[in-house]
Amino acid sequence: MTTITKAPLDRPASTKLGAPKEKLASRTAAMIIMGVSTLYFLVPIWWLFISSTKSREQFSSTAALWFADFNLFTNIADLIAYNDGVYLKWMLNSILYAGSGALLGTLFAAMCGYALAKYRFPGRELIFNVVLGGVLVPATALALPLFLIFSQFNATNTFWSVFLPSIVSPFGVYLARIFAASSVPDELLEAARLDGASEIRTFFSVSRRLMTPALVTIFLFQFVAIWNNFFLPLIMLRDQTLFPVTLGLYTWNSQVNQIPEIRTFVIIGAFLSIIPLIIAFLSLQRFWRGGLGAGSVK
């Protein structure tokens, strides 16, 4: 289980002694597959970037995969100015929904998973099994009943109607439990108890630190889940100043046929909206890569 906290980045080069060399043909074939795959995964994003730098006229009249006049910053300025800056509002909403939702969600999932792993109490297995069942319930199946419940309290079309349901992460509890069981030694907790530290203080000062790779993983994946969430805001929200960026771009894109000039904004908006997630993933990769395999360790 040590691979959870410290997944090797690459397996150390094997001792080449005696091992027969791979054939040139196999190596070439492997690199061709990797090259073609890279094109498949990156060309669409490259196209989105190139298109974001073009003016509306040049978008359809110049070569689609290479630069024309570099209009990226004018486009961004136009996008931000459009419709009283509603795009910026959407981005901020997304950051708020996903950022604070994932932060709170990670905290609660970590505390629950930790308690399930480190304490014995009646109902422990029951809680864990119910939560595990929750992992298998599709989130979209909950969207409509959530709408019905919130409408009982006249609370649809509010920030909370999207924010509160997205805090809950059963998969986070599952991951936290696995990690806590393997990375927080019982002896350490006993030592902390002997030192007179309270259970809660021990969690926040000692165990939390040991669980950091797990927490970053849970945070990132919940952040992505909330950032990508579409059905819940689609069903809950009418007021477009509450929209997350995905729902906002969706509504713009469905108006392109009526308002053709909006197409430029859809494309530049789509490009800008994926940058925060790419940056988050790249900068935190040493954490989540170790955590990713944890769910599959039996």
Place this chain on the structure above:
Amino acid sequence: MTTQSAVVPGVKPRRSPIRHKRAIAFFIVPFAALFAAFYLLPIGWAVYQSLLVVERDGTFGKPVEVFGGLTQYILVFQNEEFWASVGRVLLFGAVQVPVMLGIALVLALLLDSPLVKGKKFFRLAFFVPYAVPGVIAAIMWGYLYSPNLSPFAAFTSEVDLLSPSTVLWSIANVVTWVYVGYNMLIIYSALLALPSEIFEAARLDGANQLQIAWSIKIPLVAPAITLTAIFSIIGTLQLLAEPQVFRSFTSSVSSTFTPNLAVYATSAVPNVSLAAAMSVVLALATFALSFGFLKFTQRKAD
């Protein structure tokens, strides 16, 4: 430590009392309360709502919701559009999930083999699409499929990728593009966790990389593949954002193209009780399918 259990003579020995009750409550209650409010309650509510029917006194009477037993479920089972949408996503899943996981497995094995250089770059390049939300990916590919705006217009103007017969597979490509890298990384992490001595021995015995991958690596990472398969199955039945976006690119995607779109369209009618019944059926089907798949693979492994 306050609840130290001491054996009191004369009292029947019983289970030691729970230690740290308050700390446990502090850790569990926040999640449990939210889970109850936003998972369990909605599930219960959906079941309750699905048992109601709307009745009116005469044509112009005020509509009232009354208990209708399984009426809505009978309507769901008679609803041809709903079952057509279920059939569509099952077909989609039967093709897309194996293709996607196959590609993910091949790429993970290649990354793990000594055949490939520049692993760090490829690992990141393949994972980048996962950072693109389904809605955005669908908008982007919508333009790439477009007959006149696409950079591949020479191809897309000849082959209509948005026609009724092809659009399902065009959507499958979007989903595959987003999730291959994610699934690849899960499998790759499992491969990295394997001790390398196993392969060294096989290598010295003259096995080539293909044989090592097929007879050693794949069986050992089977649990990781099962995990990715279950999440993919859940995802397939929930398909919503991509087809919903494609509705603005083509008329080939109907308002009941996938089960979730059918739920959305039915609730907008508004016929919430029928939509709730559809949600319940869909959730049960998802649960049964992923649970069944889990049991099936476990039995095979024994």
